[in-house]
Amino acid sequence: MNKAKTLDIVKKYTMILMLVLITAFFAWRTNGAILLPMNVSSLISQNAYVFILATGMLLCILTGGNIDLSVGSVVCFVGAIGAVLMVNKGMNMALAILIMLLIGIAIGAWQGFWIAFVRIPPFIVTLAGMLIFRGLSNVVLDGMTVSIQNCTTFVNLFGGGANCYIPDVLGGGGINMTCIVAGVIVMLIFIASQIIGRLNKKKKGYELEKPVGMIVKTVLISAVILAFTVRLAQHKGIPSVLIWVMIVILVYSYITSNTTIGRYFYAVGGNEKATKLSGINTNKVYFLAYLNMGFLSALAGMVTIARLTSAQPTYGQNYEMDAIASCFIGGASAYGGIGTVPGVIVGAVLMGVINLGMSLMGVDQNMQKVVKGLVLLAAVIFDVVSKRGGKLIEKN
Amino acid sequence: MAKVLLEMKNITKTFPGVKALDNVNLKVEEGEIHALVGENGAGKSTLMNVLSGIYPYGTYTGDIIYNGEVCRFNQIKDSEEKGIVIIHQELALIPYMTIGENMFLGNERGRKYKLDWNETFGRAGELLKTVGLQETPQTLIKDIGVGKQQLVEIAKALAKNAKLLILDEPTASLNETDSKALLDLLLKFKKQGMTSIIISHKLNEISYVADKITVIRDGSTIETLDKKTDDISEARIIKGMVGRELSDRFPKREKHIGDINLEIKDWSVYHPLYSERKVVDGVSINARKGEVVGISGLMGAGRTELAMSVFGKSYGTNISGKLCINGEEVHLNSVHDAIRHKLAYVTEDRKGNGLILSNPIKINTTLANLDGVSSHSIIDKDKEYSVAVEYKEKLKTKCPTVEQNVGNLSGGNQQKVLLAKWMFADPDVLILDEPTRGIDVGAKYEIYCIINQLVAEGKTVIMISSELPEILGMCDRIYVMNEGRIVGELDGSEATQEIIMSCILKSSSKGA
Numbered sequence: 001m002n003k004a005k006t007l008d009i010v011k012k013y014t015m016i017l018m019l020v021l022i023t024a025f026f027a028w029r030t031n032g033a034i035l036l037p038m039n040v041s042s043l044i045s046q047n048a049y050v051f052i053l054a055t056g057m058l059l060c061i062l063t064g065g066n067i068d069l070s071v072g073s074v075v076c077f078v079g080a081i082g083a084v085l086m087v088n089k090g091m092n093m094a095l096a097i098l099i100m101l102l103i104g105i106a107i108g109a110w111q112g113f114w115i116a117f118v119r120i121p122p123f124i125v126t127l128a129g130m131l132i133f134r135g136l137s138n139v140v141l142d143g144m145t146v147s148i149q150n151c152t153t154f155v156n157l158f159g160g161g162a163n164c165y166i167p168d169v170l171g172g173g174g175i176n177m178t179c180i181v182a183g184v185i186v187m188l189i190f191i192a193s194q195i196i197g198r199l200n201k202k203k204k205g206y207e208l209e210k211p212v213g214m215i216v217k218t219v220l221i222s223a224v225i226l227a228f229t230v231r232l233a234q235h236k237g238i239p240s241v242l243i244w245v246m247i248v249i250l251v252y253s254y255i256t257s258n259t260t261i262g263r264y265f266y267a268v269g270g271n272e273k274a275t276k277l278s279g280i281n282t283n284k285v286y287f288l289a290y291l292n293m294g295f296l297s298a299l300a301g302m303v304t305i306a307r308l309t310s311a312q313p314t315y316g317q318n319y320e321m322d323a324i325a326s327c328f329i330g331g332a333s334a335y336g337g338i339g340t341v342p343g344v345i346v347g348a349v350l351m352g353v354i355n356l357g358m359s360l361m362g363v364d365q366n367m368q369k370v371v372k373g374l375v376l377l378a379a380v381i382f383d384v385v386s387k388r389g390g391k392l393i394e395k396n
Numbered sequence: 397m398a399k400v401l402l403e404m405k406n407i408t409k410t411f412p413g414v415k416a417l418d419n420v421n422l423k424v425e426e427g428e429i430h431a432l433v434g435e436n437g438a439g440k441s442t443l444m445n446v447l448s449g450i451y452p453y454g455t456y457t458g459d460i461i462y463n464g465e466v467c468r469f470n471q472i473k474d475s476e477e478k479g480i481v482i483i484h485q486e487l488a489l490i491p492y493m494t495i496g497e498n499m500f501l502g503n504e505r506g507r508k509y510k511l512d513w514n515e516t517f518g519r520a521g522e523l524l525k526t527v528g529l530q531e532t533p534q535t536l537i538k539d540i541g542v543g544k545q546q547l548v549e550i551a552k553a554l555a556k557n558a559k560l561l562i563l564d565e566p567t568a569s570l571n572e573t574d575s576k577a578l579l580d581l582l583l584k585f586k587k588q589g590m591t592s593i594i595i596s597h598k599l600n601e602i603s604y605v606a607d608k609i610t611v612i613r614d615g616s617t618i619e620t621l622d623k624k625t626d627d628i629s630e631a632r633i634i635k636g637m638v639g640r641e642l643s644d645r646f647p648k649r650e651k652h653i654g655d656i657n658l659e660i661k662d663w664s665v666y667h668p669l670y671s672e673r674k675v676v677d678g679v680s681i682n683a684r685k686g687e688v689v690g691i692s693g694l695m696g697a698g699r700t701e702l703a704m705s706v707f708g709k710s711y712g713t714n715i716s717g718k719l720c721i722n723g724e725e726v727h728l729n730s731v732h733d734a735i736r737h738k739l740a741y742v743t744e745d746r747k748g749n750g751l752i753l754s755n756p757i758k759i760n761t762t763l764a765n766l767d768g769v770s771s772h773s774i775i776d777k778d779k780e781y782s783v784a785v786e787y788k789e790k791l792k793t794k795c796p797t798v799e800q801n802v803g804n805l806s807g808g809n810q811q812k813v814l815l816a817k818w819m820f821a822d823p824d825v826l827i828l829d830e831p832t833r834g835i836d837v838g839a840k841y842e843i844y845c846i847i848n849q850l851v852a853e854g855k856t857v858i859m860i861s862s863e864l865p866e867i868l869g870m871c872d873r874i875y876v877m878n879e880g881r882i883v884g885e886l887d888g889s890e891a892t893q894e895i896i897m898s899c900i901l902k903s904s905s906k907g908a
Contacts, residue, residue, distance in 0.1 A: 200778070204778055258774055258775055258777070259770075259773050259774055260767070260770050260773045260774075260775060263759070266752075266755065266759075267752055267755075267759075267763060270752035270753075271749075271751065271752045273748060273749045274748075274750050274751055275752075275763070276731065277710060277731055278764040279708070279731040279764060280731075280763075281730070337752070337754055
């Protein structure tokens with residue numbers, strides 16, 4: 001019992017602890033370079049697609065450890081179509097965005113149909129999708145690069161490049177006041193929500209968290225928010241892509257934790273038969289997971305071409321692997337039913353920090369892959385072993 | 397007197413919360429066919445699992461003396477080396493492998509890196525002849541019927557040089573000709589000096605083959621009957637199986653029986669995979685408000701299949717028949733429909749089909765009726781919490797908080813969470829499938845109290861149970877089911893264990 005409880009607590013906060021330790025390690029090895037405003041900012045812009053895709057991937061994984069291998073190709077395909085529409089056909093931006101999203105949803109529906117209703121293993125369906133949409137990207141782009149440098153509104157709206165920041169309306173010389181104000185507002189909203197939640201619980205007579213724990217948690221999170229915004233303010237302010245990422249994180253955190261459909265994802269992964277016998281249409285749940293993955297892949301596609309200001313047939317390669325790795329590192333169970341959006345985001349940040357840190361240290365690209373692979377393996381071993389009650393070897 | 401081949405002395409085996417075997421003794425002589433009989437859950441299979449090393453030495457107490465030496469088996473391999481081979485009720489053959497490959501799986505012929513296929517198939521062919529199976533060893537398992545597969549299992553056991561063959565319900569899924577052939581094969585082996593232990597519910601078969609019969613009840617050995625000296629008629633065996641008295645293990649209730657609430661007419665269901673197999677055959681039953689209706693029968697009688705097919709067609713294909721709720725005919729095409737018509741099915745397999753073990757009590761409690769704690773698809777988590785606490789208190793579930801994962805609860809408390817889940821769905825008719833399986837006596841009593849409370853509120857409870865005392869103690873009316881058909885309807889007050897058992901056995905022996 002006690003051992004299980006310790007394991008529970010360790011499991012709950014390991015990844016945050018790991019993130020802190022790894023960041024500290026890189027701060028030391030890079031003489032603090034990793035914490036420079038510019039690098040903090042680029043951590044967001046470089047990894048925006050991972051945050052978005054990992055959130056969608058979480059829903060698939062929740063349904064029972066199912067993954068979507070096609071997202072990298074879908075990102076590329078949707079981006080390619082968008083670029084071709086806006087540049088070659090001169091289409092209106094809003095219409096192009098709409099078409100891109102619809103294509104993403106259509107792809108999700110296509111794959112979701114086979115997976116959910118025909119019950120073709122997701123691995124197979126999405127492996128096929130990976131090939132199909134990579135091929136189609138090439139067809140759409142005719143094997144060439146399409147530059148979208150001139151679509152400035154689009155690039156500024158979704159991008160993470162040099163000028164893609166929220167304009168500083170408040171001014172403030174060397175520091176971006178808009179960013180600071182926004183950060184403080186977010187922090188205040190967070191603190192207020194914590195307090196109101198607690199008061200509500202108290203009023204209705206529910207069990208309360210220990211005050212010390214809650215205060216420590218609130219102060220720590222507030223401090224992180226504040227430190228983070230100061231860093232951004234010292235650079236160029238809020239990257240516009242951060243807004244999209246925040247929206248995705250908040251909306252999906254809410255859906256997974258507070259809505260009935262969110263609950264269904266967990267239930268299906270926890271015990272599909274029991275869920276079915278509880279009157280829940282499990283086919284629909286699988287379908288929605290992949291439909292949504294298509295939608296978020298489209299969003300990630302827009303973010304990707306905006307950041308790179310072009311579309312190429314090779315974009316999006318290995319994006320699925322980044323997303324899957326983030327989920328598992330972030331505590332999603334390889335068997336489904338367990339995992340949270342914030343956890344997955346921590347996983348994605350962890351991967352981002354490792355990438356950035358090693359690049360700053362000048363570690364060879366190939367060795368970086370080795371390290372990332374080992375981190376992923378370690379995270380899943382941890383998940384499996386802790387589920388078995390701490391025993392490393394499965395009894396034969 | 398022949399040599400004693402196997403003696404199991406004072407075997408006691410406990411599972412968390414349940415004593416499955418309590419000082420069981422079994423003595424088997426060389427060259428005899430020894431039958432083990434008892435109700436479902438009496439401990440027969442557990443005893444055989446102890447013998448074969450599935451429950452390794454140290455997880456039970458007592459001694460196994462085989463061939464004059466005390467044995468300590470840590471795994472199945474250990475017991476197989478001694479020639480003790482068990483054939484389980486569920487066949488363990490791999491469909492897409494040949495008969496020969498299956499027979500030598502884990503016991504391969506030739507060298508590790510160079511399998512000797514000639515020897516494999518040659519030896520397999522010889523053994524197939526021994527068991528009288530006319531198939532080539534290269535035939536795929538999926539292409540032969542269940543009866544032949546059972547013979548392959550026996551041939552496989554012979555390939556391991558079995559000296560003591562244990563068969564757990566070998567004829568459960570066989571038709572009458574195949575069963576007869578199998579039993580005759582056992583008799584033939586006996587002549588050649590083979591010793592066998594057979595577990596079976598089919599008493600006519602036992603009378604046919606067994607030299608001795610050991611009766612197990614509630615985890616203890618009751619008696620051993622010898623064909624030569626004792627009466628081994630079916631009636632005599634049944635008496636041994638059910639001999640216990642009904643004490644006040646069941647809470648009393650006042651009867652307030654109302655109108656017919658649920659009526660099923662001429663209900664037939666076919667197996668989902670083998671669509672020519674009829675699992676439920678023309679069943680007609682009804683249940684009234686405030687009534688506890690029991691469905692009794694042996695495992696595999698089709699009770700669960702009947703219940704699940706009624707519950708939104710969650711089992712089977714080609715379902716036909718008429719279903720009326722409150723006098724109106726309804727067509728329930730999904731579990732969702734069934735819940736909407738105030739029907740609930742509480743599964744017999746709480747871990748596999750009922751609960752999400754990795755989730756807390758509160759999430760399990762609301763799963764079948766999430767709309768009850770949410771508005772516009774948004775869950776009111778505070779309300780959910782208070783609902784879970786309410787049911788926890790109502791059903792006296794023992795747990796620190798409702799945030800506790802269901803997987804960490806005992807069987808009895810898990811069963812209460814499962815009941816809470818369905819009570820919160822607010823049904824009028826509850827079908828409880830084996831509601832007290834694998835839980836201790838105290839928790840059983842509490843479950844019975846909950847059932848009484850439900851019918852007192854005017855709900856209908858249909859209770860499927862393999863435990864005869866429970867059926868007799870709780871039900872106002874009892875249907876007896878066997879081989880997919882209703883073979884008897886009894887009033888609760890006039891029914892006895894003997895009557896129910898003979899209903900089942902009579903209908904079985906019609907076929908056999």
